[in-house]
Amino acid sequence: MKQLPDFLDTEYDPRDPSPWLSLYLDQSTPLPDPVKRAWLRDSSSRSRQFVLPFLRPLARTLIILIQVLKVVLPRRWAASRLLHWLLAFGLKRFVTPEANWLILRHFHLGAQILEFIARNSPQPVSTNPLKPVTIDDLKDELFLKHDLNLFNFVIRLNQALREHGQQLGPVAQPDFSMLHEPPVPLESMPRRWHNFLDLQSAIELFTPMYQLFLTDNDFWRASNSLQLDETIGLYAARILGAPEHLVLLNNKHPLVPLSTLRAGFRLVLHGLSTEMLHALLVMRQQQTTGQGAAAGGSAASAGSSS
Template structure:
């Protein structure tokens, strides 16, 4: 989307830096917004698949024997990503693994814990191993071991540790681009969400779609560590004690992605600033 074609609002959000987000992630999202399928195909598919999702949700809640197909689920998602999902959307998906892994690792090592996440796929095929299912389970396991949130104390910037932090290098991502890759991020999610519900056990799926609400808890803990309690406002998904169903799932999923991008960018800015300070100190000696 060239600047001449951009609407006044798109130009405004492209220039606004009130919320922390890396320019490359913002550029990917703005390009995704210009995808014609987002404004034509997505509304129809979201309506159809939302109805199908609620029907699948209802059937999975019935007292029938539970089944799951994690391997099949991941293979189907990866096939869709490699053949139908746009490069911009694929890059945003790959970035999400890295942003959330970094956020959780930062929280763990600066809370004195040793529960770490190592989900940093560099290509679509890596997601067969670094799976969405594993992504959710490692999030829950991390929170189980994080302990008392009141123990998260404010630390001087010089005392923060970044040993598990992996800065995102866009050049490290490997994508084979095909002419058939035309589907935008939100349309792709509309295609995926019924597969998740059908191929996960009912409690696995219920936990996965409620895991977004841990965003508020993550923000509270990290806000205390870096002495920025206002970052809680970045969390759209809140109140994990109230379990929800699949309604408004697409928006909650998307806002979870934005949240991790915001928090990653905030922490990366702190890391770079501290590294620059240390470098200047070393040069002055």
């Protein structure tokens, strides 16, 4: 496979500018270049252009039909382990390397963001980080556990804050020590001729499977967890004292649950929001480190001159 995506491997033509090149060169968002390159390569694929428009309405129709089927199925019927085995099987054999890489990164970045909030909270709160290194690691019901972790974290954090009459607020010197690049190299992802399905198409396809093999309660909770992007963004913004960091986190209001029909598209937004928030935290970490180094250098200069 080519090392560079088409929009970077083709000469720039002012008469026919590439929208993907424009998005890649744009620096208004904080995404690091490797992530942006992988995201745009996947987004500009032929799969997303030609497969997604047919797959999306089919997937949404299946969501409606499965919802009707759930009326007659036993309320607690589920096959979560089978679901995760099927998801891992499909990801390894049909999904692009870039999409698989972004999916595995998501677990690590989400865990780091929650740990950042927990460590900078005025009250201690436990976290349960999920850090898969391979696609097979997902078989341990990691998608389901990811949703449970998010709700449990919000509940435990706010129980502790309410019990002590406290709130999250600006921290003079936030702890950024948990932030780092996930140990998941893009080169380790499956890269064969049949790994062609883009991220958005894969998510649209997997969403009805998620609904079918989980209980109705689990599926609705998973869908509603997407509303918490704004909530987690608010927590981080309060700690940093920087509400402007919320501008790139837009997955609708947490108090207004949306229909599950758009869960696939909103899941893509969720992944991008996580990347954006993590990148913003890393940027603030680098700024803080740079300011500390500059202050240390100034103090050393003052000491030597005296």
